[in-house]
Amino acid sequence: MSFLLASAAFASAALAQTYQPRISQFFARDTQPTPVASFGNAVDANERWLVVGEPRNDDTADNAGAVYVFDVTTGRFLRKLTAPDGQADDFFGNSVAVFGSWLAVGAFNQDEAAPNAGAVYLFDLSKGTLIRKLLPTGGNLPNAGLGCSVAINDRYVVAGAAGRNLSRGTVAVFDRMTGDLLFDLEASDGANTDSLGDSVAVSGNLVLAGAPGDAGSSGAAYVFDASRGTELAKFDNPDGGAFDFFGTAVAFNGRQAVIGSDNGGDANEGAVFLFDLLTQSLIRRIDPPDLGNSLGFGHCLDVEGSLAVIGASSGRNSRDVLSGAAYVFDLARGEFISKVSPPDGDLFASFGGTLSGADTGNSVALYGNRAFVGAPNQDGAVPQAGAVYGFYPLAGPLPLDTFAAVGDFVPGAFDAVYTQFGDPVINDNGQIMLPSVLGGPGSKGGKRFAMVADIFSRNYGLVAQSGVDPGSGLIPVRFGQVTNNQQDLALFNVVVSGAGVTPANNQLLFGYDGDTNPLQLFRTGDLVPAMGGVLSKIGEVAQGRQNFQGQVAAVELAKGINGVTSADDSGLLFFGSNGVPTATIQEGDASPLLAADPYGTINRVGLVENVAVFRAGVQADPTGNEAVFRHLLGGATEVVARKGDTAPGAGAAVFQTFLGETISAFSDTAFRATLRGAGVTSKNNEGLWSDHSGSLQLIARKGDQVPGMDAGVVYSRILQFSVSFSEVFFVAKLAGPGIKKTNDCAAFLLQSDDSLLVLLREGDEAPGCDGAKVGVLQRVELGYFGSCAIVASLAGSPAARNQALWSGDYLDPNISAQELRRPFLQFRKGSLHSNLVSNIVRTRSIVLPKGSFDRSGAGLRGAGSPINSSGQMAICVQFDNRAKELLKGKF
Incomplete structure (x- = not known):
């Protein structure tokens, strides 16, 4: 193997790429090198910073602890941080988490609130200054151990207190900006010695917390909604073995929960489990590829995109030494890619683990295509001083x-x-x-x-x-x-x-x-006997999802042939898989309106399952000469709304023009229309309506206040919409105070209880993108039954990583909590990939094809879509070598 070593710095990018990833080593800058200082017991990284905890550092006091900050790109040492009030045995740095330029540091034995109650320190990494200190509050604080694990994002600082309440454990959720304690999360079925909070992760409003002591140390993990303080799900150990310690490490990976079990698996050498957050089902178990050489597999881990780096603190390295090892896996397929270890790894260096199996902390960090793995027992200037190793590039x-x-x-x-x-x-x-x-x-x-x-x-x-x-x-x-x-x-x-x-x-x-x-x-040119004329144009076509549901086309007939005139030359042609017509609705036929006014021009149609929706002119007075209808295949046609009808929720205003319409498999309709009448101006003359709740209601109107947003923020335009399962999805432009081009568009879901959920908004923190904000919503596409995919640019992100794709299932029937309805990050520009045969390439752009919305913005009308009902999709990716590929599958 050909490794390139560089002490405390990355090798120059100008050097030729090695066959194996380049390896860099980082070590502590102690005033007086301390044996067993545990440098590398905790590691985290983002696009700017690499932070390393050394909880047994003695510079301030015995085991007071310290944290070291490095430049993640160059490897240059920047500064050393200590607690300004550090005391002996605080173990400051036993856990670390970085977000943007914010750093959270756990000191689980800090004594201010109570003996060994713990604390979390927040620092500004750009200045190296302390922002604030977070303490536990309430009862049962002695030995609570707040800070045994930490996680941070744009909204929250999350800290485990696994020793609280006789080691039942809690998870504290703090407001990142104010430091206020929002919730102390507890397991609904918690018991003494469960150790909830031994590991934590946060993504958006979701918190994942391990409880490795649950059920006789078989272990469990819990998902919470940090915005409400509620428990959403519990993942039990699928293997159920005693002392598996399922939950010793946790991470989010898009819509997946990744959970380590460092004494699980068939040989008790460890395993990692992937669960679907929405269905709560097990996706797969990942086992070490070299049983007998991987003890402690899953004690520490991190994920980025489809890559996972999993530590095995007592694994064998390439020299057959039990220094520890780390394994790189393709999470999308559960396949092993590579094993990495330091060439100088000492016996029992705990590479990929913590100082001992009883220590908390996560010594594995993965950002972009850089992995950092701590070896807190590695010899250095003194025995067991600790070290961290960087591996770059990693590509799967x-x-x-x-x-x-x-x-x-x-x-x-x-x-x-x-x-x-x-x-x-x-x-x-x-x-x-x-x-x-x-x-x-x-x-x-x-x-x-x-x-x-x-x-x-x-x-x-x-x-x-x-x-x-x-x-x-x-x-x-x-x-x-x-x-x-x-x-x-x-x-x-x-x-x-x-x-x-x-x-x-x-x-x-x-x-x-x-x-x-x-x-x-x-x-x-074909004669259609059922319509009494010859086809002159085939317009839009819609198709049911099952063969027996058939198809429909909006067609035009040639005037002047077989007596066809402008009064009956358009209509809908329903047909089977062989093209044989099964039914027609034709201009000039009697409509289901009260006066049986004949249909006028029919030129738009949608079909979902066995129910169609269409807009048609009406041969009547100009004040009521168009309407939206729905038709049950083999059944009746009924009116949804008519021009001139009073528009619900719009005062005395009436419908003027129907701009687009769609329908669900359960006959719920939604349509966009303009208004006329009293109080209607150019600022409020358009809206979106639906009868998803049983009767027609206003969903959103241009000029109306957006619920849940600042006063004066209103809808300015409805761009896209769809309806399904009594809920309405729509994308809208916004206007009002504080609204700029950088935050004027959002994807919404009107839920069945009429509450409005923002799924993704321009200007908000981009889920899973470490502080970058959502730039422009470039493409939104839907599949039936709630599948959703969104591609957007990223603001505040390096140009090489300024685009991402999110997907989710906002209507999954198993979802009981709205936080799980938001889309999850799945793919980000700038990631490195290799098929293990040809060159490593970097993604340059992501294109989500169009299809599920028509020109009016109406979605899921029976036309094709690049995403299906189970979330499988087709996307086009361009790489930095100008290659373009069409990909398909499910994230």
Whole structure:
């Protein structure tokens, strides 16, 4: 193995990349080097700082403790911090956590509140000054051990007090800015010796706390809502073994909880468990790859994106010495990537662990693609002085699988490669339809297009190609709308040329089931007996999610043929998988309005499950000449709202124009409309309404106060919306006091109790991004039943890392707490990746394809989407070497 060593500093970036990650060593700057000082017992890092705890430092007093601060990029030592009131055996630095330039330091034996009650110190790292000291309050404080673990984010300082209440344990939640104690969190089923708070992590308003003493030291971990002080979930040890100490280490990874069990696993050498926070189900158990050499696996760990670094404090290093080891895993697949250890590791150095198994602290930190691992028992200037080792770069596989890459050949397209991807759509089986632009000798100079798919029983390959006759005599010229909701039928619109093709018959709708060539469903120029005319245009197409739910297209008929006039030349054509019409709704037919006024022009339609929604003109007085309707397949059509009707929640104002509409699988509708009438101005003439609660109600109106925001902050425009399970999702622009371009847009969820939840807002702290703020919401896409993905820029982040993707499931039926409905960070620009075959690459941009919203902003209307109901998605990623890949899968 080829390692490059640098003492107390990283090797220059100009040096050639080594086969293995470069290794740097950090050590203490003690006034008088102290044996068994525990340097490296606790480590944390972010984009600016590396902080290392040395809880047994004697400079102030015996075991008073200290913390060292380094530049995370250069490795340069910056300063040493001690408690201004440090006393013997405080163990200041037994735990550390960094957020931005804020540092939280635990001193679990500090005595001010009570003997060994503990304390947490907050420092400004940019100045090296103490901000404040946090103390426990209330009863049962002796031996509470506040600060045995710490975590910090933009809102909270979270500190474990595992010894409180006869070691039942509590977790203190403080307001980061004021230092006020907000909550002392306790387990609802806590018992003596559970040691809740032995480990803690925080993400947004969520707190994850380990209780390794639960159930005879089998162990457990709890999830809390820090904003309300409530318990949300408990994770029991899946193995259930006594003395497994499940919960000795915890971390968040997007929507996953990562929990270490350092005496668990089949051989009691340790294991790490991944749970889904939303469903609370076990995803997988991760075991060390070299049983017999990995004792203590899972005592310390950290995660970043799809990478995890897991310490094994008594593992064997590359020289077969029990110095400890750290293991790098791909969390997305649970696969082992590499084992790292220091080349000079001493026997029992506790690399990847704490000074002893009884010590709290986390000696593993992972930020970006840099890992830092403490060895608190490593010999240095004096025996067991401790050391920290940095490893860079670490690169693992992409979190999703590659579907196609620009420059790859296109299966079935002779002598052609991909040069550009269109917007893919994905069905509930995770199968994709992908329109694309071709290059290469077989592409006619880049003027040819292709539709490719991995649909159903057919392998990934070509479905259709422009300029190439598939054998029917009809040659595709260009592709239009693509829909792929069903598991056995995808739809795509094509304009064709060829013998006998004219502008009157050059548009086709194809169906593709993966087993045969695409099936022509219908074509302009076809006679539709049920409508009494000939098709002249195929408009938007919507598709139910199941085969029996069928499809619908908004169509136009040729005027002057079969007596068709402008009074009956549009409508909706419902059809089966073979293209045979099953029902129609036509302009000129009697509507379900009280006077049975005939429908006017029908040009928009949505279909979800077996219920359709459409906007239609009404052949009536101009004050009521349009309406929104819903139609149950095989059943009745009913009116949702009509122009001229009084708009609920808008005083005496009435509906003027319907701008867009959508529907849920349970027939709940939502629509955007303009208003006219008394009190209506240009500042309040638009709104969003829904009947999700059983009756039509206003959801948001331009100019109305936004609930929960500062007085005067109002909606200025509704951009996107959808409805499902009696809840309404929408994206809106804001205006008012304090609103600027940097914070004027947000994604909201109106919940079933009519409370408003902000899912993600520009200008707010970006979840999981260490102090960066949400910049611009660049793309929002939805899948059925609550799947959501958002890509946004990041403000206050280095240019190389200033974009991220979040996803979640805001309507998961198992969710009982709204904090779990917010999207979780899944993927961030700037991460390094390697497929272990070719070069290491860095992500340069993330593109979330469009599809689930139409031009009006109405979402999930039965068109295709880049994300499905289970959260599987298709995204396009560009790398710093200009390579582009289309990825698919579930984070």
